[in-house]
Amino acid sequence: MTEAAITGLSVDRIVKDYPSGGGVDVGAIQFEAGKLIALIGPNGAGKSTLIKALVGALDAQINGLSYSGTAITDPRQRARLLAYLSQTRTGPALASVRDVVALGRFPFGGQDPEGRVARVIEQLGLTALTDRRFGTLSGGEQARVLLGRALAVDAPVLLVDEPTASLDPHYVLRILEALRQEAQRGRTVIVSLHDLALAQRYCDTAIVLSGGKIVAQGSFETALTPDILRDVFRIRQTPNGYEPQ
Numbered sequence: 619m620t621e622a623a624i625t626g627l628s629v630d631r632i633v634k635d636y637p638s639g640g641g642v643d644v645g646a647i648q649f650e651a652g653k654l655i656a657l658i659g660p661n662g663a664g665k666s667t668l669i670k671a672l673v674g675a676l677d678a679q680i681n682g683l684s685y686s687g688t689a690i691t692d693p694r695q696r697a698r699l700l701a702y703l704s705q706t707r708t709g710p711a712l713a714s715v716r717d718v719v720a721l722g723r724f725p726f727g728g729q730d731p732e733g734r735v736a737r738v739i740e741q742l743g744l745t746a747l748t749d750r751r752f753g754t755l756s757g758g759e760q761a762r763v764l765l766g767r768a769l770a771v772d773a774p775v776l777l778v779d780e781p782t783a784s785l786d787p788h789y790v791l792r793i794l795e796a797l798r799q800e801a802q803r804g805r806t807v808i809v810s811l812h813d814l815a816l817a818q819r820y821c822d823t824a825i826v827l828s829g830g831k832i833v834a835q836g837s838f839e840t841a842l843t844p845d846i847l848r849d850v851f852r853i854r855q856t857p858n859g860y861e862p863q
């Protein structure tokens with residue numbers, strides 16, 4: 619790409635074809651540092667596939683992956699640069715909350731010189747749960763612990779797949795606030811969300827996926843036009859929110 623001066627994550631092309639016929643085929647994308655970027659689109663649009671391809675969680679064709687002009691070629695380098703929260707909330711049932719969050723330091727040999735694990739535990743409201751076994755937590759509590767593991771990496775790029783699913787309203791807002799703070803710290807934060815109102819409230823820009831392709835990107839004004847709402851999301855805006863088309 620010619621815009622190597624831009625800080626953040628960039629990729630030239632990603633292709634993934636599942637035998638089911640689904641997948642993604644997208645061209646160059648620039649995810650700018652310091653931004654909270656919403657990845658939005660209907661069910662099956664390819665959001666999780668795109669995120670998994672970027673982090674290397676599935677076997678996909680991916681060309682020109684780089685961070686701030688430096689090519690990402692080595693898996694360990696990728697694990698240090700890109701932290702990931704999967705949509706599938708699984709974790710080691712017998713491990714303590716503290717130990718699950720500390721797994722985020724694995725790419726750094728377990729070292730945590732800045733006390734990142736303790737900070738994340740406090741930030742996500744997990745202090746009272748630190749000694750509980752992961753397997754004994756509620757679904758929403760487990761979701762927060764796994765987000766904690768991703769935040770503990772303290773990677774320049776954070777990719778989180780539906781982090782607010784199964785969270786109560788307090789933690790939905792708190793987690794989005796935490797992601798916004800990460801972006802304000804200069805991180806590149808990519809978050810897939812279904813709640814368009816929340817996405818607009820917290821995120822700086824949007825990428826709209828449909829049928830495995832990017833159909834719009836940029837500010838929410840340009841990405842969520844009445845046409846996109848109708849053709850992609852099958853909804854329309856009303857004075858009170860949205861309604862189905």
Ligand SMILES: Nc1ncnc2c1ncn2[C@@H]1O[C@H](COP(=O)(O)OP(=O)(O)OP(=O)(O)O)[C@@H](O)[C@H]1O
Binds near residue numbers: 638641663666667
């Ligand atoms: N492991 C798989 N095997 C076959 N097809 C798959 C697989 N994973 C996803 N797909 C298909 O690829 C397409 C994109 O799926 P993906 O999970 O990326 O969508 P999504 O936008 O994250 O959806 P959602 O909002 O429902 O989580 C869908 O058509 C889906 O059925």
